[in-house]
Amino acid sequence: MSELELLQKRIERERKARRAAEQLLEDKSLALYLSNKGLKSYSDEVVEQKEQLQKKVEELQQTRSQLVQSEKMAAVGQLAAGIAHEINNPVGFISSNLGSLNEYLEAIQQILSKQAECIELMSKAGSSGEEVTRELEQLKKQVDLAFILSDIDQLMADSIEGAHRLKCIVADLSDFSHIDGPELVKEDINQLLDKTINFAWNELKYKADVKKEFGDIPSVLCNGGKLGQAFLNLLINAAQAIESTGVITVRTGKDTDSASVWITIEDTGPGVPEHIVNKIFDPFFTTKDVGKGTGLGLHMVQNVIDSHGGIIAVSSEVGKGTVFRLTLPICLTVNTLKVVD
Amino acid sequence: MKGIIFTAFLDLVEEKFGMEILEDVISSANLPNEGAYTAVGTYDHDELITMVVILSEKSAIAVEDLAKAFGQYLFGVLSEAYPLWLAGIDSAFSLLEKLDDVIHVEVKKLYPDAKPPDFEYRRISDSQLEMIYHSPRGMGDVAEGLILGCADYFSQTIDVHREELGEKNGQTERFLVTLLTD
Numbered sequence: 001m002s003e004l005e006l007l008q009k010r011i012e013r014e015r016k017a018r019r020a021a022e023q024l025l026e027d028k029s030l031a032l033y034l035s036n037k038g039l040k041s042y043s044d045e046v047v048e049q050k051e052q053l054q055k056k057v058e059e060l061q062q063t064r065s066q067l068v069q070s071e072k073m074a075a076v077g078q079l080a081a082g083i084a085h086e087i088n089n090p091v092g093f094i095s096s097n098l099g100s101l102n103e104y105l106e107a108i109q110q111i112l113s114k115q116a117e118c119i120e121l122m123s124k125a126g127s128s129g130e131e132v133t134r135e136l137e138q139l140k141k142q143v144d145l146a147f148i149l150s151d152i153d154q155l156m157a158d159s160i161e162g163a164h165r166l167k168c169i170v171a172d173l174s175d176f177s178h179i180d181g182p183e184l185v186k187e188d189i190n191q192l193l194d195k196t197i198n199f200a201w202n203e204l205k206y207k208a209d210v211k212k213e214f215g216d217i218p219s220v221l222c223n224g225g226k227l228g229q230a231f232l233n234l235l236i237n238a239a240q241a242i243e244s245t246g247v248i249t250v251r252t253g254k255d256t257d258s259a260s261v262w263i264t265i266e267d268t269g270p271g272v273p274e275h276i277v278n279k280i281f282d283p284f285f286t287t288k289d290v291g292k293g294t295g296l297g298l299h300m301v302q303n304v305i306d307s308h309g310g311i312i313a314v315s316s317e318v319g320k321g322t323v324f325r326l327t328l329p330i331c332l333t334v335n336t337l338k339v340v341d
Numbered sequence: 342m343k344g345i346i347f348t349a350f351l352d353l354v355e356e357k358f359g360m361e362i363l364e365d366v367i368s369s370a371n372l373p374n375e376g377a378y379t380a381v382g383t384y385d386h387d388e389l390i391t392m393v394v395i396l397s398e399k400s401a402i403a404v405e406d407l408a409k410a411f412g413q414y415l416f417g418v419l420s421e422a423y424p425l426w427l428a429g430i431d432s433a434f435s436l437l438e439k440l441d442d443v444i445h446v447e448v449k450k451l452y453p454d455a456k457p458p459d460f461e462y463r464r465i466s467d468s469q470l471e472m473i474y475h476s477p478r479g480m481g482d483v484a485e486g487l488i489l490g491c492a493d494y495f496s497q498t499i500d501v502h503r504e505e506l507g508e509k510n511g512q513t514e515r516f517l518v519t520l521l522t523d
Binding site for chain 1: 348360361364367374375376377378379380381382
């Protein structure tokens with residue numbers, strides 16, 4: 001084969017190879033076009049799905065807010081009966097005291113009127129007024145003035161004390177109802193716990209002896225309303241955990257570096273089994289019967305503690321009880337406080 | 342098998358044996374496309390084996406030696422065609438160790454129909470690397486040539502000791518690569 005023939009063959013082969021390459025390029029371009037087209041419609045679909053997901057997320061957030069609200073309302077509702085009783089009691093005896101005081105007032109008015117009659121007669125010439133004075137003394141005996149005067153003191157003291165109790169209940173209620181807004185105030189945690197225990201007393205007293213072992217701790221910059229709500233949830237949970245009767249021990253203290261304070265709420269309930277202890281802060285996790293709990297209580301507590309830059313931990317032993325330990329930094333900047341539902 | 346391997350083979354034959362032998366090999370092989378290969382195409386690997394066997398007959402050089410020499414040549418072609426896959430690699434061992442997990446993975450992304458061989462690795466020491474080659478094509482000679490070409494590329498000298506494994510049909514082989522100079 002001559003060199004020319006060889007070259008011709010080579011050119012022919014190269015040409016064929018070029019055509020094959022061009023065909024491949026054509027095929028690939030078409031495939032690319034179709035795949036781009038597919039991608040475009042896929043991308044449109046993804047955008048649409050994303051929008052739908054966004055809507056669902058918004059709906060879920062709304063539902064979650066509603067559930068959180070209903071959890072708050074459930075806690076409040078649970079306490080409402082107890083609070084009604086708390087209010088009813090002083091209102092009852094204040095009302096009864098007022099009834100007695102009204103009767104006493106009538107008796108005193110009678111005596112005063114008789115006394116006035118007596119004074120008037122005695123001022124007239126020639127009258128010794130003996131008759132009227134005797135009548136007055138008789139009246140005093142009849143109405144038992146000595147008793148009335150001593151009882152008035154007691155009734156007034158009891159009523160004042162009752163009114164004071166009502167005032168305290170109303171103040172506690174208003175503390176718990178003003179929990180919104182990131183208002184940071186230096187709070188005495190021991191006092192806040194005291195108030196919360198008082199507030200929940202009707203829920204607690206039949207189930208548990210509440211022992212307080214409060215340490216000498218510095219004030220904490222916090223949203224007292226929200227923290228109170230968190231303490232309330234933990235206390236009510238502790239009471240509900242106790243099957244018949246038991247002990248709830250609330251302790252406070254400060255860390256050695258004095259940068260944070262800790263609070264423990266311990267119950268002598270049945271404890272949380274190990275396989276679920278890690279789930280108890282999960283939203284919607286509940287061991288209560290359907291309709292009895294939303295499963296948001298502890299989740300909300302965790303949110304509140306988180307929003308204060310604090311830590312919540314739980315340790316539990318089946319058959320012995322559960323301890324929740326909260327650690328809160330003493331200094332909290334406004335920026336640290338996240339918005340909590 | 343990817344077209345670049347075929348075009349590299351034709352280039353090698355033309356370069357080392359001349360145009361006449363090349364035409365002879367192509368026409369004797371009765372290739373479906375008459376040797377009009379394009380680097381981006383995909384072809385049956387049997388066509389390459391046929392050409393190597395014919396070249397061996399015509400040149401009186403053993404098939405194994407031809408395949409090994411081709412592998413060594415092919416590495417140079419691939420390194421020029423795909424410089425990105427060599428970026429940041431500074432020795433034969435580091436490239437060989439990346440072959441299966443990085444380079445062949447990328448090859449498969451680029452050419453979903455590609456079927457590169459699989460390798461298992463064991464670094465015995467700083468200067469010894471064991472590679473187990475698996476491929477139904479049984480092209481251990483070309484693989485050995487590629488390993489040698491790789492050492493050439495990094496200006497390193499190596500020794501490759503081969504041992505057939507399994508059914509001894511060339512589909513599974515152990516390559517013990519020893520670095521002689523750094």
